[in-house]
Amino acid sequence: MRRTVRLSAEAADRYQEFDEENRPLLSDDFFLSQEDAGYFVKEDQAQGYFSASFHEDEADISFYLSRGISFEDACGSLHMLSEMCIRRAHPKKIVCCFDPKYVHVLQACEYYQKGTVYQKKIEPWRGRLKDTVFDQEGYIINQGAMEKIPFGWFTTDAKGCGWIAAYDLLKMCGREQTMQQTAEQLGRRALLGAVCGEPLHDLYLYLRWTGCGCSLSLPFDGDALKCMQKSRYGILLYTHKDGAHYTAYRSLSNGRKLFYNAVYGREDHEETAAEFLQHRELLPFASVIYVI
Structure with missing residues (x-):
């Protein structure tokens, strides 16, 4: 690290x-x-x-x-x-x-x-947030403390995991932009004020629109894990007991992944992709937006 x-x-x-x-x-x-x-x-x-x-x-x-x-x-x-x-x-x-x-x-x-x-x-949004929302490189890791940040008709702590994952991924890919720009651009694309969060395909198209050279896996664990293994960075969409969640990840040299905002506030969250899904996933239909 x-x-x-x-x-x-x-x-x-x-x-x-x-x-x-x-x-x-x-x-x-x-x-x-x-x-x-x-x-x-x-x-x-x-x-x-x-x-x-x-x-x-x-x-x-x-x-x-x-x-x-x-x-x-x-x-x-x-x-x-x-x-x-x-x-x-x-x-x-x-x-x-x-x-x-x-x-x-x-x-x-x-x-x-x-x-x-x-x-x-x-950006002004940074002044509304505690330093503990971010890790030591400025990646967002604590969605639960972002109740002051709007997203669609809601607040980011409730519905913002999609734009957070997009912000973190763009930063990893050398395409950093402001939090406000990311949230507002994605919020305008979301249906009914993001009542159901950010749809996967909309998130993928948005990232492609920004110039991020990403691809999309098939919506089941086997293909998602295969795509994660060959990728450098990405966004994993999975279901857990409270619903669906997006988390950005980075591949490490030891074959493991560094996950962001999967467990709120946890820094240096390192696991293999298989371990991550085994410990948290409710249904075996994960999808990945990934960058090779």
Whole structure:
């Protein structure tokens, strides 16, 4: 799993080899006048550096990513840095100095160019929600605490699992957009103010419309599990004792899946796809929207 490690003598000892190779590539002022700074780490291996400072309604960040890091890990690191800034200072925007090496990463994480910098505006809906609604990378994991967010004629805690899963999946695919945009666009497509939630086929067509290169499984467990096994990311629709539910997932290198918003508030929810359905499913008619 990804995490951040603050600068310290202990961290310098632990990541000495990484520092020897990468620290000389940083600008002289990378860590100057910063209130928070450290390493991006995945599975105890350093992948880069970050620094951040805070001024009233603005957070200013810098980051460096090591050569050879995957696009997914690069986006995950920036997601984590953005979420860290939001939790610490709840700024109205996050500003990052322009670096052409990271343009695609910044754009994938909903930063846009303004003059000589890139910035990310923090949407108003975020201010209505507790930090515990999100995991450390800003993915939604607690629908039950979103009673202040509308969806159709209802509120998100009651009917919003579909748009939440779409928001999380688009973020995984490097197509991050605001929560409000996702919920309102899907809410307009839902029948009778989303009284029955979001229909599967409508959700699939919406994701295709956004440019997400996804596919749809047949509506039974055997095909859903086969599609999950070959996918990188996706959305699982399954039935449990309280009705139908959508959950986004990410495939891990160990063959297991990381599920989002399946158990409200649970972070790092890791299981195999078969285990997940065995423990929760009521009827064997799961479907998957998946990205290979």
